[in-house]
Amino acid sequence: MFVHDKTGRLYSPVTTKSRNYLTISMSEPSSYSMDQAYTEIIVVRHGETAWNANGRIQGHMDVELNEVGRQQAALLADRLSLEPEISAIYSSDLKRALETAETIAERCGKFEVIKDPDLRERHLGDVQGLLFREAAKVCPEAYSAFSSRRTDQVIPGGGESLDQLYYRATSSLQRIGQKHTGIYAICQRELELPKNCL
Template sequence: MASTADRGRFAEIVVIRHGETCWNASRIVQGHLDSELNEIGRQQAVVVAGRLSKEPKFQAIYSSDLKRAAETANIIAKVCNLPEVILDPGMRERHLGDIQGLTLRDAAKLKPEAYKIFLSGKRDGEIPGGGESLDQLNERCVSCLEKIASKHQGERVIVLTHGGVLRELHKHAVSGRSSDGRIHNTSVNVFLISESGNWTIKTWGDISHLHEIGVLNNAFGGDRTSG
């Protein structure tokens, strides 16, 4: 853990993916559509909240305004005695256009153009139906986290977000290199962002708090097919 003096040079931001949802378990593309936590997701939120409550004090908690993230954040805020969750649409998952609300199998049949662009991985590929490109997502979420960091230099804060956003934050922090492996529900990821805008990843993909509950390895989202 960094000393108080060290923390004066940067914001320490604990970024957490929301708990598991019914749509994750059913492998349905969520994007900007709202889905609620399932019972496992609520248990995951309680456990990660207990973990965070034992750490040095947090000054604030922010969250995507999508229900699955906000619900996770509210559980954490209550356990960590944080007075309010600050909702920020800048931390939303990528808008996935025409494939939102479909399984990938159905999307391939019903929305083949959107499906093809989604799986292509092209950074500038905007998904039909109002979807974002990966470059647009990156610009949005990186800008949002830097604004949060600028308000909390020398402090620790929590941010609840989504798998696709976390993948882009990692890419920015390590100069364009994508994260390997899956980003699990309620994984703990710690970024240090300095006043001069330098990013460092202190912790990545930590799910040690889930050893009793476990994770759903075949759920949708958290890998390169985010959402």
């Protein structure tokens, strides 16, 4: 996650065929204009891990990047190095996210990466560590909860509901936005994230 203070431009750093959306507002839409300063938070996804490549569910499991993931992080670092005025880099404390962020930090001005456990992915309870293709058979109750579209559905084994994930992540983003000067709004933007990076 990268923060820079400026006005105007929207940027979506990751492009794939699968779409996920993130919308966070720090102010009422009527009080915001493009002439005002704001803090833009660029949210990026960690590079690929062996578990992603094998179809294994990660959640909060601490899995490192594989070689493809390291190459992806380097390419993203090259692209983000073209961004003006990046003022901070935040990351989940999990290895895959931290290594991605550190690769980018090195290329974008040798920032110290600020670790925030609230930026972790969703805790997926009992399905963490299982292969997608076997999860429904091995842990049917947990898999059913994991697959549910209900936002209040928690996953057995300590997993989070989508509501809990949303509250945790947006609270972190709001803290980050408020920590940086000139905050009026966090950009409303569409993010396109790899479908297999859970």
